[in-house]
Amino acid sequence: MNVASxxxxxxxxxxxxxxxxxxxxxTAVDRLVASSxxxxxxxxxxxxxxxxxxxxxxxxxxxxxxxxxFVxxxxxxxxxxxxxxxxxxxxxxxxxxALVHFVGGEDEQ
Amino acid sequence: MSIPYILFFLxxxxxxxxxxxxxxxxxxxxxxxxxxxxxxLGFGFIVLGLLFLVSGIANCVKLLMVLGIxxxxxxxxxxxxxxxxLLRGNWVVLTLRGSKEK
Numbered sequence: 001m002n003v004a005s006x007x008x009x010x011x012x013x014x015x016x017x018x019x020x021x022x023x024x025x026x027t028a029v030d031r032l033v034a035s036s037x038x039x040x041x042x043x044x045x046x047x048x049x050x051x052x053x054x055x056x057x058x059x060x061x062x063x064x065x066x067x068x069x070f071v072x073x074x075x076x077x078x079x080x081x082x083x084x085x086x087x088x089x090x091x092x093x094x095x096x097x098a099l100v101h102f103v104g105g106e107d108e109q
Numbered sequence: 110m111s112i113p114y115i116l117f118f119l120x121x122x123x124x125x126x127x128x129x130x131x132x133x134x135x136x137x138x139x140x141x142x143x144x145x146x147x148x149x150l151g152f153g154f155i156v157l158g159l160l161f162l163v164s165g166i167a168n169c170v171k172l173l174m175v176l177g178i179x180x181x182x183x184x185x186x187x188x189x190x191x192x193x194x195l196l197r198g199n200w201v202v203l204t205l206r207g208s209k210e211k
Contacts, residue, residue, distance in 0.1 A: 007117050007155075014121075017128035021140070029137045029194040033144045036186060037127055040148040040179065044120070044155045047175065051162055059171045066175060070182045077186075077193050085196050092195070 004052040008045055015041040028080055032073070039069040116158030123151030137194050145187035152179050 015038050022034035043062045050058035082088065130143025156176045160169055 003114055003117065007121060010121050011124060014124045014128040018131055021131040027137055027194075027197075029190060029197070030140060032190055033137070033141050034131055036183075036190070037131060037144045037148050040152055040183065041124060043175070043179065044124075044152050047156065047159055047172065051159055056163070056165070056168045056171075059168060059175065062175050063171070063178065066178050066182065070178075070186065073186050074189070077189055080193050080197065082196055088196050 002052065004048050008048050008052065011041050011045055011048070015045075032076060032080075036069075036073055039065075039073075043069075113158035113161040116154050116161070120151045120154035120158065123147045123154065127151065138191065141187060141191055141194070145183055149180060149183045152176070152183075 018034045018037045018041070022031050022038065025031045025034060043066055046058055046062040046065065050056055050062070124147065127144055127147030130147060131140050134140045134143055153176060156172055159172055163169060163172060
């Protein structure tokens, strides 16, 4: 049992804590943030596995996982963006004080 | 020989800050803050510790490529997640605190 295995187990336990937030999270954005944190921890685990197994081709796996996770997260975010996003952005840039009065758009999943 | 283990400990420390921040913070924006910053720094420490242990210059360059990709991707996606959260109207706690003074 070398040090890399202990580090892998500890990071896996922390990823389980992130998974609790991904299950409990009240909104979709909370779940996205938690899944992004789990993805980063998974890439770190794969890099540590490359050292623990002494098989350096795992580093390429981590590279591909990082790029695919990025594209998947962008696709999920584009599907979450509201339809009138551009008009809403213009309005918020014009009047930043409108943020305080806009309560209607809460999304309870 | 103990330098990479100290770096691993620092990485696990910042990963733990990320996880407890995700669990304990009250707001989606606070959770986003904790997750993006802690994950990026903890991943940097883990890869820096691995650079001491891995043999071969090609493997070290590949590790630095993964580090560069993560350090580019994590802040970018965090910015976009914050923008999507703002446009979806997901800031009720912020609104309640801001409207307390008036």
